[in-house]
Amino acid sequence: METWKEFEANELTHSAAHHLLAIYEVGLEYGGWARVSDIARELSITRGSVSINLRALRKRGWVDTDEYHMVKLSPKGQKVVQTVMAKKAVVKAFLSNVLNVPKPQAEIDSCKVEHLISQPTGEQLVYFMRFLVSDDPLAKQVLVRFKSF
Amino acid sequence: METWKEFEANELTHSAAHHLLAIYEVGLEYGGWARVSDIARELSITRGSVSINLRALRKRGWVDTDEYHMVKLSPKGQKVVQTVMAKKAVVKAFLSNVLNVPKPQAEIDSCKVEHLISQPTGEQLVYFMRFLVSDDPLAKQVLVRFKSF
DNA sequence: GACACTTGTTTGGTACGTCAAACATAAGGC
DNA sequence: GCCTTATGTTTGACGTACCAAACAAGTGTC
Incomplete structure (x- = not known):
């Protein structure tokens, strides 16, 4: 602690x-x-x-x-904006498209945490989302199966 | 905005x-x-x-x-503690066990966001984690497949 | 009983992030 | 040129959350 x-x-x-x-x-x-x-x-x-x-x-x-x-x-500031926007986008997409959290709530939550997510976590979440939208048939099935879980 | x-x-x-x-x-x-x-x-x-x-x-x-x-x-305070601990636990588990974020980083990130996650999002994440550890063979496959993605 | 130690509170200071209000410029309208 | 408006800055205030240091009260030891 x-x-x-x-x-x-x-x-x-x-x-x-x-x-x-x-x-x-x-x-x-x-x-x-x-x-x-x-x-x-x-x-x-x-x-x-x-x-x-x-x-x-x-x-x-x-x-x-x-x-x-x-x-x-500044170039440094642009980089910060890019990473924050990317983190927010991927979190929002995860909440909304995978967890099926209502969009307005997904917006609020992703906004709250966007600047707090570490780089490794952000990256892994990106990979995870990429996997879920990949051609792998397993991925699509999972999303569907979870919706009716 | x-x-x-x-x-x-x-x-x-x-x-x-x-x-x-x-x-x-x-x-x-x-x-x-x-x-x-x-x-x-x-x-x-x-x-x-x-x-x-x-x-x-x-x-x-x-x-x-x-x-x-x-x-x-107080009873009210106990309830707050319960929900915060639950949210932290589920986020940490998701980061660590699903996204494969290193445990120390998962600890830090979940600690940062534990009090910010809305109730709906927390709930959905719980369901998602429950699904992933359910008997559904699809769930286990996904975890394995993502690890080598 | 006198001294030290622990504990809880209070005070003054810092840093962040907000506001309202006063202020100084700078434009624009006529 | 003059008056109004828009814009940016500064000031004093408030709320949160921390610190260090001073202080009060209880606990212990001898």
């Missing part, structure tokens, strides 16, 4: 992860650039909070800012 | 969950009773922190304290 402190030790907080995701989302429509108020709107928090939080993200080297306050993900 | 605030909205924090688990653990050897310093030792935090955190747990109705500062889980 010593493991429990790993939670706080996590380098990527839930808040930070979603700030990065928001920058990514907003940036999609503006060539990768995002403004503080757009990020705030995306996250439903105040501009002040975003402004403060961006300081930390900048310090971490996850985002860059230009002289007009425009924000964009 | 509105779901993300559910994280903070969680009624049960990681810290609170582990305080309750610690009280349970310590209580096992003392008829359900735990002292502040034993809880602190179990969690590797200071007595002061535990003392403060217990106020919140008492207010939530999860623990009771007697006139000698002895702490025990």
